[in-house]
Amino acid sequence: MEKDQKQPYVVSSKSRVAVAINAASKTGEWIKSKVGDHRQLNIKTSSQDLVTEVDKGAEQMIRKLVQTYCPGDEFLGEESAGIGAEASANAVDAVKDAEYVWIVDPIDGTTNFVHGFPYFCVSIAVAHKGEVIVGVIYDPTHDELFVAEKGKGAYVHGNLMKSADHATLNESLVATGFPPSTSVELKTKALTDILPKVRGVRNVGSAALHLAYVAAGRIDAYWEIGLNAWDLAAGALLVAESGGTVTDVANNPYDITVRNIVASNGHIHNELIQQLHNSGLNA
Known part of the structure; x- marks a missing residue:
């Protein structure tokens, strides 16, 4: 059956995609409430690579929800993976063959968040034995929720998305x-x-x-x-x-x-x- 662009996207309340949507939405709204109100700003690798207590708190919120609903799954989060390319590669290598692993960036666009530039989001993926099967991105400033499941299409506001058709x-x-x-x-x-x-x-x-x-x-x-x-x-x-x-x-x-x-x-x-x-x- 061909996907209908006007047909709303519906997920099972017990599925991993539902947990990801719930985690991204709740965490995103909390992050939005903290714009202009972060109290601690730390530098990771350079003055362009920032982290706040909001990043860390957001990752903990997502981790707790995952542990509650999917307690046997692995978790790979930016703020717990270590600093630098080598640490990142090692963290990915440690979980890439896991049955299920959640791959989380609690605030993608931290520099934007720090400056109040309204382009940052929560990014949550689930991989099954190294293959990404769920992807959820929530932009709280514009209240846009992007959702994909492997083999089921990609959606925004519940409507099917299609990439552009420009040829050159x-x-x-x-x-x-x-x-x-x-x-x-x-x-x-x-x-x-x-x-x-x-x-x-x-x-x-x-x-x-x-x-x-x-x-x-x-x-x-x-x-x-x-x-x-x-x-x-x-x-x-x-x-x-x-x-x-x-x-x-x-x-x-x-x-x-x-x-x-x-x-x-x-x-x-x-x-x-x-x-x-x-x-x-x-x-």
């Missing part, structure tokens, strides 16, 4: 980001090279929202290097379930170990990959 880079709106863990030279060369070849480039400062926007057809593609599983897992499933394509920059299929992401509507994927390779992003 020069008619596409694309997005990227600038994580502190990657070199300025690599980031700026790729951006400088692609600017004259696309309709426009955007950066809202949240990997999860960029991926949700690819899934919703609001942008045609997104690339970024030096990210972590919790930045990408939920959004990658949204893109795949909306008909888009998600790979690493070498054009290998996405899995939860990927740190360098390219997500697109599918039509422009190979053209974008080639452009990034021409700019030196190829591994």
